[in-house]
Amino acid sequence: MAARGARLCPLLLLLAALAGLGAEAKNSEDVRCKCICPPYKDHSGHIYNKNVSQKDCDCLHVVEPMPVPGPDVEAYCLRCECKYEERSSVTIKVTIIIYLSILGLLLLYMVYLTLVEPILKRRLLGHSQLIQSDEDIGDHQPFANAHDVLARSRSRANVLNKVEYAQQRWKLQVQEQRKSVFDRHVVLS
């Protein structure tokens, strides 16, 4: 249960971060009152944008300078639509950064698994494999050696191997998923 809790931790943290940020106090730049005024007589349409509080968000406060003379102000303002909007730029920033960093890590890990690891493994195990059989050389499928490692890691048992064992177990699982989705097409076709 503890291990599961630990694995859930990142998710919970992300959750707390996002929820907390959503409720955070608004940055001063994060509110706007946007008035869209359609064409009126010989004045073309215009968009006014001002950083005011919600109760001041109306045409009279935001439209400055007023393009029409005094008597027409009311008619002009009736056509304008003012909307008060707020956002949280911190949330956006943090979200994008979190997203990009997860994506980056995944990409790095993917590159490691598909390109680097097979080379490393071959270099490390080169001798012993030459003696055995060259059956699985030239196999570029990521995780191809998962079974080997599983078999070996079961014979020894210490903490480090347990981690490796868990990782290999995951790799096997993915391998099976890949087989059933892409090769056998039994699910999700």
Added chain:
Amino acid sequence: MESEQLFHRGYYRNSYNSITSASSDEELLDGAGVIMDFQTSEDDNLLDGDASIGTHYTMTNGGNINSSTHLLDLLDEPIPGVGTYDDFHTIDWVREKCKDRERHRRINSKKKESAWEMTKSLYDAWSGWLVVTLTGLASGALAGLIDIAADWMTDLKEGICLSALWFNHEQCCWGSNETTFEERDKCPQWKTWAELIIGQAEGPGSYIMNYIMYIFWALSFAFLAVSLVKVFAPYACGSGIPEIKTILSGFIIRGYLGKWTLMIKTITLVLAVASGLSLGKEGPLVHVACCCGNIFSYLFPKYSTNEAKKREVLSAASAAGVSVAFGAPIGGVLFSLEEVSYYFPLKTLWRSFFAALVAAFVLRSINPFGNSRLVLFYVEYHTPWYLFELLPFILLGVFGGLWGAFFIRANIAWCRRRKSTKFGKYPVLEVIIVAAITAVIAFPNPYTRLNTSELIKELFTDCGPLESSSLCDYRNDMNASKIVDDIPDRPAGTGVYSAIWQLCLALIFKIIMTVFTFGIKVPSGLFIPSMAIGAIAGRIVGIAVEQLAYYHHDWFIFKEWCEVGADCITPGLYAMVGAAACLGGVTRMTVSLVVIVFELTGGLEYIVPLMAAVMTSKWVGDAFGREGIYEAHIRLNGYPFLDAKEEFTHTTLAADVMRPRRSDPPLAVLTQDNMTVEDIETLINETSYNGFPVIMSKESQRLVGFALRRDLTIAIESARKKQEGIVGSSRVCFAQHTPSLPAESPRPLKLRSILDMSPFTVTDHTPMEIVVDIFRKLGLRQCLVTHNGIVLGIITKKNILEHLEQLKQHVEPLAPPWHYNKKRYPPSYGPDGKPRPRLHNVQLKPIAEEREETEEEVHLLNSTTL
């Protein structure tokens, strides 16, 4: 029950008899055996990271009256692993529910003992609400993340915000005063790629540069998405709703709702949406929410150890998913009820309601779109509609139904092609090609270049005086001095006509691309493209009706309502009705769809037009084929899903469906007390059935109970390891009292604890109508057929599905042979092409088995890479 196995074996043959004659031993009794080679229990132990191996559960069948059984079980150590399920197997709802009640009783009886036990029981009672709260929180937060990231990445295709890289186009120009009425999205902070690379903002050079960058980004996003899916979590592809439907009906797909699937689906969903492919994020969000539900249910023993209870959480989670996808909490609950859930008691309804509420609340407080709404295309109308408009609405319904029928046929045909031919071997290439074609064609047309959600928003929005898009380029008389809300119908300007042309092209493009996009190996939802198609069609119809009413306001239908200068047609409303109709045609949902769309608009007065359109589209769609896209995909993949919506109208009897058939070898049974461990092991090795009826003796043939194969193997294995004196010649005893044995014989093995003492039975003359009903309503996995208390045979869910399929073939011989997919990976065949001995399907001798497995894995891998 097991996916591929389910349908391919021989019942595309036409006659009933040929099946009987061709049946192999695998078929006669629950061929649902261990079929895929990775289902051997050894592999399974390795693979099921999510399996609840450590469950301690004695199967006493809930309200067992026999108290002495209880005692016996308490004496025996419960065997870990008994009562769990293999991958790709079906759960037994009845058994799971009994298990839960038993557990509940145990906790309740201990409650009075101490304060600690009291706390534990309180925790247990509250865990249901806790888990849905957590699920709601997580799905709301993830939906916010997906929304924000997808918006940003979509805009990355066209340019970048130099002042703050993390802002999308809209946010970049948030405080800018340089935006003009005509070009609202231009501001100096936002740079297009052409401006950055070649320094020009206008002209053909910049157009080509932007075009190239658009294609480049689209391709790289699509490539990243598909390779992440392929390397880390293949289960993350597709929409996920067919699989979730199947899982909720009681199927086990290990890892489908796991952590990696969740992470990869979230990450790649953003990439897939941003790549501009014709897909949406709504369906996958349901899958994401279900993953959250599944992961959080592991925190609570009440849910982690019980598959049926877990499915209640998943029902609630799918409601939360739709709630955040459309900003429609009630719609989400109804979606869960109408579309995905199989077993939906009131308690689950309330929990779904709560989960949907929490999720919507979280998303709202994140406010991803900056419009204080949960979705981008929220609209508000206040104009009324008139009776004559029902006619165009119904026409839109017809269009929606036709589109739905066409889409289902075309998409299923394409997916079957992918499934059964070599073409399915190149998932990455396929995604790249589809993305390239989409990007190349989409860029020149402003309506397809837009993000699909934005397109829908634009189509839904009514043309007020504030709009400046070409869709709203009506010829105005400037001196009209009416107030904003009441704009009369106006003649269309040139902008509207060119917009209609572009919309027509966009419609054709979307229709074609969506057929090829749904089912590629990236997360892809269907709601948004369908809605876009409907919205485009609806908007075109709306503008047409509007112009008709303007130019012919003396026609008698228009006379009453559309006088000159009156505002009687709202094209945006037509777009919305069209979107609902198309979505209805594809998914065949009704109530939940109307509620979802109604929550999108917040206008009660449009319920009748929406209902009319959705109902028409369902009728028209049903005329061409009764199943929605999700059921069609379930059938295509051969998942064991017993649809509760279909009716069974035939007059067959249980005896006609049960296995074994007349010409088959007799039913494989166990006897209660005169079989040895060796006998049972041989029986298990020689057959592939998932369970064995236990009878009194060969002579009397009376039923005692039912023992599952998985439980048997686990129990025997653990007995051989842990108990002393258990050898091959030990007697196995299912009976309550051990029979008197000769003095020198080895100790008997008592297996009463794994015996299901109350298996479901029907008599051989029970009509299939009733049997099918029992299976649907109780969620049975198998049912024994008896005659005068003598076991005759067994009916499994798979047999029923086969039977239904057969009957369908008899009635509709013209139906396409959709299950005509060849078995390309004969799972029970070994590396040398010879049938693998049965021995390898079961793991009784772990070490030998493992080596065998390893060699085969390697071989399979080699053959796939070659």
